[in-house]
Amino acid sequence: MDQYTLNLLVVGATFALYIGIAIWARAGSTSEFYAAGRGVHPVMNGMATGADWMSAASFISMAGLIAAVGYDNSTYLMGWTGGYVLLAMLLAPYLRKFGKYTVPEFIGDRFYSPTARMVAVICLIVASVTYVIGQMTGVGVAFSRFLEVKSSTGLYIGATIVFMYAVLGGMKGITYTQVAQYCVLILAYSIPAIFISLQLTGTFLPQIGLFSEHTASGQPLLVKLDQIVTDLGFASYTGHHQSTLNMFLFTMTLMMGTAGLPHVIVRFFTVPKVADARYSAGWALVFIAILYTTAPAVGAMARLNLLNTLSDNGAQPDGIDYAGRPDWMKNWEVTGLLKFEDKNGDGKIQFYNDKSEAFAATATEKGWAGSELTVNNDIMVLANPEIANLPGWVVALVAAGGLAAALSTAAGLLLAISSAISHDLIKGQLNPGISEKGELLAARISMGVAIAVATYLGLNPPGFAAQTVALAFGIAAASLFPALMMGIFSKRINNKGAVWGMLSGLIFTLVYIFVYKGWLFIKIDPNLADPNFFQTLWALLPVAEKDTAANWIFGISPLSIGSVGALVNFAVAYLVSNATEEPPVEIQDLVDSIRVPKGAGAATAH
């Protein structure tokens, strides 16, 4: 059986499973649509949260980014797990005690202001839609590979499937489906990692293999890798090369964003008790850590395998013949995500760091005229089993796992977006008398619109999947996280403080991101010959010349600005609140009551 058919079979089988569960658990009432009853066990909830949380960014993209940069991208690992400590201690138990369905509902009640609730809805939508763009990028990469089409075609197919999938079921369908998706994605991630760790180091656990001896060379794996990359002019893998300040802020941004992203927080509304909310965060992190401790091994080993393949394990220092390239390269060339250009016309593939000035002399000496291979970072995890010559079923399983990761998160996010619009905006504000049926319809329409927007922006994404997702975390960190935290830990923050805090955090962060990434992530060439009205308007907005470290203010990347935005949010909220009146007594009593677990009933809608 050829790889294409095998991919279709495995991916098809997992889809049949998810859709089967979704139909079986089809949401009937609005309360089921949002919160899946309240009977979800902490371990099950942890597994579903894991699937919800680990998206295309974690599965497809993250290890590729670590592979490309090495130590400096450890930020993703620490940031996306450390946020659970904040979530478990600062937010989850108290929000569960509060017992409502959505994040804007809490903000609206605690800050006794419909305006605060509306601002929270806006923050939620901006963060979640950005997040979905990253998922769409990942879905596009995965579909384009296993259907052997261009990445844009893969994106359209993926968007259609996400639409059918998310609109069909509600949370209840999603909770059980997500448990299944977790199992598929964790198997798909671990199996090839174990295979490759055994091949390279003879060690079963990739977590140990990363720090073990590379069997072929007799050196520690990381020493060998450092040597190979520096020989090609790249920065060393284990060394620290980027700005420490930026690394610090980026990690902080991802942590705060983790705690502030609504689609994860709502999962803690669905556990039976406050004590369960604390444990649920722990269980979620257990299931997440299995992938997150494997990812750095996948990254390092993929980089080593890729470079060794391109030089035939050092036997051909000028690169292997393009004509005799392995099949996986041919497969990925179809998607347009891997490109070869024979710059010096020798028919061999030279892959090295042509931006390194120190290496330029060596390259000239060898007759190399520039790096000839472009490898999109987002393909590393999916291509990894093919590079390592693993059996066909493993390759197919990885495709299925990548899609499971992207689908589950996209569905969770779309649910958060649709409930913010139908429940908080329409039912809470515009039309309180709306029928259950009308509310569900509005929820489904808003999902459709969100998918369409994300697909359009996903065609020219602001970065690799994990980078786009990191932007979403920055937005959540700067807007929602501080408001939630202050709402629980301070009785003094009032309605005005919260509203101004959220708005200034959000606007500060968005402006910084848009200046570097294009307004609303749309970049317009200023020298366009015949611009239309929209393009003329866009060209008026201030943009930075280049999105590079040299151009960033204090070297702070737009990906890292969220934690600075959070600081702005905290400061503005504190100052405005202290300059205005104290919150009313009943609000202070509300804060007292969410601080103790006693008296937590089932979560209610109103």
Place this chain on the structure above:
Amino acid sequence: MADKTSSNAYWAANVRLITINLVIWFVVSFGFGILLRPILSGIGVGGTDLGFWFAQQGSILVFLIQIFVYAMMMNKLDLEHGVEE
């Protein structure tokens, strides 16, 4: 709800526990993993140093332990102050 003084003491104990945990959280990630890595560079771990290990493995394991220990201690605290569900 429990009386005011008891719930104030409960909250103060909780905040103290959270503060200790956040210090540990900060030290293992931002500390060992980023800022203090040069100081720890003498301690080798499988071809690299301890800071690298904390950045890519260790911090995650510590986070895990922290959450479970916190959950257990809070359950005990809930009982002591009579604010359990």
